[in-house]
Each structure stands twice: as C-alpha cells, then as structure tokens.
Amino acid sequence: MTKRVAVMDLGTNTFHLLIAEGTVNNYHEIVHYHEAVKLGEGGINKGYILPDAFERGLNTMQQFQQQIDANQVQQVRAIATSALRNASNGKDFINEVKARTGIGIEIIDGEQEADFIYNGVKISGCLSAKNSLIMDIGGGSVEFILGNAGNIIWKQSFEIGAARLMDLFHRTDPIPPASIEALDVFLDDKLAALFTAVKGHEVDTLIGSSGAFETFAELIETEKGHSFNLKTTKNYSFDHEELLVQTSKLIQSTHQQRVGNKSIIPVRVDMIVVASLITRYIMHKLAISKVLMCTNSLKEGVLAGMLD
Incomplete structure (x- = not known):
C-alpha cells in the first residue's frame, strides 16, 4: 500500500506544494505547484510580514488545502523557513493558517x-x-x-x-x-x-x-x-x-x-x-x-x- 503525502515549503518568496506517492527511490508526483507569495516583500529586513503579503500567504494556504483535500492526502507537512522564522508576526500567520485550513506549520531552524x-x-x-x-x-x-x-x-x-x-x-x-x-x-x-x-x-x-x-x-x-x-x-x-x-x-x-x-x-x-x-x-x-x-x-x- 503506497502512502500519498503532501509537503509544503513555505519560503520567503515562494510557497511550494508537492503531493506525491510511492517509495523514497521511486515516487510519482501528483501535484507540483508553486505560488509567488513574496512573503518577505517590503518587510524582509525589518522582521515583519506586511499586510498584503500576509493576505497572499493565507490565500495560497487555502488553495493548498483544497488541493490536499481533492487528492485525498494521508499525511501532510508544512515547513516554514527564514521569513516566518524571523518575522515578529510569524506566529500570528501560523495561527491564522491553522484556524482557516487546519494545517499546522512547523518552523525549522537553519x-x-x-x-x-x-x-x-x-x-x-x-x-x-x-x-x-x-x-x-x-x-x-x-x-x-x-x-x-x-x-x-x-x-x-x-x-x-x-x-x-x-x-x-x-x-x-x-x-x-x-x-x-x-x-x-x-x-x-x-x-x-x-x-x-x-x-x-x-x-x-x-x-x-x-x-x-x-x-x-x-x-x-x-x-x-x-x-x-x-x-x-x-x-x-x-x-x-x-x-x-x-x-x-x-x-x-x-x-x-x-x-x-x-x-x-x-x-x-x-x-x-x-x-x-x-x-x-x-x-x-x-x-x-x-x-x-x-x-x-x-x-x-x-x-x-x-x-x-
């Protein structure tokens, strides 16, 4: 029985969604999609996600959730990196995504x-x-x-x-x-x-x-x-x-x-x-x-x- 999984890479510029199934050495991509969210736009060196970028991020996460539901994914991981790691309102974004989509975002270190x-x-x-x-x-x-x-x-x-x-x-x-x-x-x-x-x-x-x-x-x-x-x-x-x-x-x-x-x-x-x-x-x-x-x-x- 092959497992169908979804990975989201939530970067500073681009949010990626990869849905795949199979084994580590032989997997089949079902969805491979990316959206230019530009989460860091205007605020990257100030350590803050600006309102427009915040909204773009939320909208994209809702689209990702629709894809995950439509493709009957069994396991999901959403990984956040530099922009969310360092933004003073990064936790607010994570909480809002959880409330709207049910997706729990993991912030990883470098x-x-x-x-x-x-x-x-x-x-x-x-x-x-x-x-x-x-x-x-x-x-x-x-x-x-x-x-x-x-x-x-x-x-x-x-x-x-x-x-x-x-x-x-x-x-x-x-x-x-x-x-x-x-x-x-x-x-x-x-x-x-x-x-x-x-x-x-x-x-x-x-x-x-x-x-x-x-x-x-x-x-x-x-x-x-x-x-x-x-x-x-x-x-x-x-x-x-x-x-x-x-x-x-x-x-x-x-x-x-x-x-x-x-x-x-x-x-x-x-x-x-x-x-x-x-x-x-x-x-x-x-x-x-x-x-x-x-x-x-x-x-x-x-x-x-x-x-x-």
Missing part, C-alpha cells in the same frame, strides 16, 4: 533546513564519493552544505538570501559597480565560517539546489535554441564559461530586459541579479569550475523522510 536540502539533493543521485558544496539560494537565507554521497561534513544557514541582499544592495537598475563591490565586502564578512569550514577539504563540485540555478540553465539552453523542461530535468551540468557569460548578462541587464525574458519566472526577475553575483562570488572565491544544477531541494528532502 540546521534542519540544510539537512532537508542535503537529503533532497542526495535522492536525485547527483552526489558522488568526491566532496561537493551544495548551495541553496532562498529569499531569506542561503544554505551551504559540504558533503558527499556518504555524509554531511559541514553545514550552515546564513541569513543572506536574495530578498535581503536585493533590499540592501540592488536599489538601482542595472546594479552599479559600487554596489557589487559593497556586496562582495559584505559576503567576505558574512561567509567567514564557510571559508574556514572548507579549508583542508577539496571541493570537486558546486551544486546549485533549484531556484536561480534552474533559471541559469534554462536561459543557457533556450539561447542555444534547445527546448528545456524542468519537469524532466533532474540535474544539469553547466559549461563553466557559459555560466559565467550568462550571469554577466544578468548582472548587467535592466529590469525591463529581464521582464521581457520568458525564461525568467516573475518572482525571480529582480532577485536573479544578486543570485548571479553570489554564485560568481563563490565560484571565484573557492576556485570551483565544475557546477551542477539539481532541481531537488528542501521539499524533496522532507518528502524522502515521509516516504521512507
């Missing part, structure tokens, strides 16, 4: 978030015996996990997600050189623990977990005239030079150019700039030339635990 991301990436099959550095760029936080197919060596969550960085550094478009320099100095300081942790470990590959990396891959492939379908692409290996060219274009682009590009989903139109900058920064700082994209992330890691 350590748990990193564990789930690792497990999600692991079941995709893109880890090897060599060490990889997994990077998951969220809206509120960025997780780094150093590990291999066998185990996690080190992990940490940093509150430097794309929505926070955009709020701090990307005020004018295209982003000016002075802002890029300021961002690099900021990252030097904020990511000191990462650089200490990777010393003495050889990092073979940078694995970008979903998000911006999906956009980088889609842009590269569609510009070559190839079709690209995220539903059928679990992993993607970047050509180092192509990735640098693509991220350069994004960094130098205007809002209007990005809006007009069908390969960039609306919620990523502006955040893709700081995501490009932090990706290039890590590649340069750690001298990594081998980069993979994995479409699995936190929700697949939660799913793995529920189906195991």
Whole structure:
C-alpha cells in the first residue's frame, strides 16, 4: 500500500506544494505547484510580514488545502523557513493558517533546513564519493552544505538570501559597480565560517539546489535554441564559461530586459541579479569550475523522510 503525502515549503518568496506517492527511490508526483507569495516583500529586513503579503500567504494556504483535500492526502507537512522564522508576526500567520485550513506549520531552524536540502539533493543521485558544496539560494537565507554521497561534513544557514541582499544592495537598475563591490565586502564578512569550514577539504563540485540555478540553465539552453523542461530535468551540468557569460548578462541587464525574458519566472526577475553575483562570488572565491544544477531541494528532502 503506497502512502500519498503532501509537503509544503513555505519560503520567503515562494510557497511550494508537492503531493506525491510511492517509495523514497521511486515516487510519482501528483501535484507540483508553486505560488509567488513574496512573503518577505517590503518587510524582509525589518522582521515583519506586511499586510498584503500576509493576505497572499493565507490565500495560497487555502488553495493548498483544497488541493490536499481533492487528492485525498494521508499525511501532510508544512515547513516554514527564514521569513516566518524571523518575522515578529510569524506566529500570528501560523495561527491564522491553522484556524482557516487546519494545517499546522512547523518552523525549522537553519540546521534542519540544510539537512532537508542535503537529503533532497542526495535522492536525485547527483552526489558522488568526491566532496561537493551544495548551495541553496532562498529569499531569506542561503544554505551551504559540504558533503558527499556518504555524509554531511559541514553545514550552515546564513541569513543572506536574495530578498535581503536585493533590499540592501540592488536599489538601482542595472546594479552599479559600487554596489557589487559593497556586496562582495559584505559576503567576505558574512561567509567567514564557510571559508574556514572548507579549508583542508577539496571541493570537486558546486551544486546549485533549484531556484536561480534552474533559471541559469534554462536561459543557457533556450539561447542555444534547445527546448528545456524542468519537469524532466533532474540535474544539469553547466559549461563553466557559459555560466559565467550568462550571469554577466544578468548582472548587467535592466529590469525591463529581464521582464521581457520568458525564461525568467516573475518572482525571480529582480532577485536573479544578486543570485548571479553570489554564485560568481563563490565560484571565484573557492576556485570551483565544475557546477551542477539539481532541481531537488528542501521539499524533496522532507518528502524522502515521509516516504521512507
């Protein structure tokens, strides 16, 4: 008897719903849906969910509940990360969701978030015996996990997600050189623990977990005239030079150019700039030339635990 489960990943920018059934190594997706809630919009660095964002979040959770009921789900987990973790009215949101939908939201810390991301990436099959550095760029936080197919060596969550960085550094478009320099100095300081942790470990590959990396891959492939379908692409290996060219274009682009590009989903139109900058920064700082994209992330890691 296979179990049908639902996982909700309630991020700073996007709320995801994944309904699946089967086993951990062979599951079938029934619903895979995401909504650009932008929970952190306008309030991310103030630690407060603004009224419009609060309402968007509630409406999306009610839609998710309808999907869960319609698909006769047996077990449900709703996981909240950086935005709800740090918002002064995060508990109010959780209580209101419970009252309207019956869904109980779990707030997880950065350590748990990193564990789930690792497990999600692991079941995709893109880890090897060599060490990889997994990077998951969220809206509120960025997780780094150093590990291999066998185990996690080190992990940490940093509150430097794309929505926070955009709020701090990307005020004018295209982003000016002075802002890029300021961002690099900021990252030097904020990511000191990462650089200490990777010393003495050889990092073979940078694995970008979903998000911006999906956009980088889609842009590269569609510009070559190839079709690209995220539903059928679990992993993607970047050509180092192509990735640098693509991220350069994004960094130098205007809002209007990005809006007009069908390969960039609306919620990523502006955040893709700081995501490009932090990706290039890590590649340069750690001298990594081998980069993979994995479409699995936190929700697949939660799913793995529920189906195991």
